[in-house]
Amino acid sequence: SAVISQKPSRDICQRGTSLTIQCQVDSQVTMMFWYRQQPGQSLTLIATANQGSEATYESGFVIDKFPISRPNLTFSTLTVSNMSPEDSSIYLCSVDTTPTSYNEQFFGPGTRLTVL
Amino acid sequence: LAKTTQPISMDSYEGQEVNITCSHNNIATNDYITWYQQFPSQGPRFIIQGYKTKVTNEVASLFIPADRKSSTLSLPRVSLSDTAVYYCLVGDISFNKFYFGSGTKLNVKP
Numbered sequence: 001s002a003v004i005s006q007k008p009s010r011d012i013c014q015r016g017t018s019l020t021i022q023c024q025v026d027s028q029v030t031m032m033f034w035y036r037q038q039p040g041q042s043l044t045l046i047a048t049a050n051q052g053s054e055a056t057y058e059s060g061f062v063i064d065k066f067p068i069s070r071p072n073l074t075f076s077t078l079t080v081s082n083m084s085p086e087d088s089s090i091y092l093c094s095v096d097t098t099p100t101s102y103n104e105q106f107f108g109p110g111t112r113l114t115v116l
Numbered sequence: 117l118a119k120t121t122q123p124i125s126m127d128s129y130e131g132q133e134v135n136i137t138c139s140h141n142n143i144a145t146n147d148y149i150t151w152y153q154q155f156p157s158q159g160p161r162f163i164i165q166g167y168k169t170k171v172t173n174e175v176a177s178l179f180i181p182a183d184r185k186s187s188t189l190s191l192p193r194v195s196l197s198d199t200a201v202y203y204c205l206v207g208d209i210s211f212n213k214f215y216f217g218s219g220t221k222l223n224v225k226p
Contacts, residue, residue: 104162
């Protein structure tokens, strides 16, 4: 298992600004992911945070808007850049600790972002 | 990528068995079926995963027919605390990526 913390837990930001969300894991993990969940909706995968290389983004998400850092095996950041009200959402990081046939991801508590 | 279809919502009463069915007609040979549970203001939590036939753990059972085009999550004797959204996911676990469908909101009543 893994214990994941995220900072901040919530924030209210002005449009045009940027916010960096931190994700800390209590153990070294290979795979880290960032998701977005809009109010009342399902989760959408933003990108895979790769340690030592650039993140791998899903269709519809770009590095300029959502730059990601992964400096080591326990930490990652997601920046939401040049924010607009449409970016209001919950952002979650997750990790995969199991190299076995059971592919179980552990999720952080999420960061609730409101853009005014 | 296999698309999943689940009922949007379900109601149940405490003590009943709840079965949530997920349709995934385009499932690929290497795809596994995984179910997650999400409570409000929390990240999703792994429930169970399977490839075929039946899988059981301490919280749920997963039934997968031979053609694997659907799967059923069974929750025995639900309680109020089982009120949550349940997501069915299908994908090749070797890629480690999860694509969440719309989910089923289960409401357990006293």
